[in-house]
């Protein structure tokens with residue numbers, strides 16, 4: 001089970017997403033807590049150079065924030081399918097690179113293949 005509050009918030013954010021997949025992201029950095037979700041109807045310059053046409057939740061979470069509020073932060077990404085089952089939300093290579101560049105250090109993501117349903121990557 002995922003008990004951490006940021007992951008619960010990411011879950012709630014995922015319901016705001018547009019499109020077939022529900023993905024929510026939350027960034028925690030000290031007293032700063034930011035959230036985002038998948039926005040398939042929007043495009044972003046960062047996403048237009050590849051096949052990912054939608055603004056991914058991870059990036060949606062960071063866009064427009066002051067760099068100093070992102071650096072050193074921890075991201076939580078939640079995903080579920082249409083039936084409400086937890087799905088793999090490991091950030092795509094593009095998002096991983098983006099998170100690394102803006103200084104995010106760690107990312108927890110849902111993964112039903114892992115005991116506890118949460119995986120982690122150090123960026």
Ligand SMILES: [Zn+2]
Nearest residue numbers: 056091092095
């Ligand atoms: Zn992505």
